[in-house]
Amino acid sequence: MKEHSGVETVIAELREALARAGIILPSLGLDPVSYAHRTMPPLVELGRCNTETARRLARALGER
16 A cells, blocks of 8 residues: 555645645545545545635635
């Protein structure tokens, strides 16, 4: 089975960065299908969010 600590670290870093921008993505996590795949690298599932969160995310990205 794949090592997922690196992915969990990235997810934690992303969750913290989003929180600093005032954004919470409740579904943020490890994509189980990609994790179970033998050759595909694990993917980060960003999940769904409401329109206000999407706007805040777009503004935060636009500030860069």
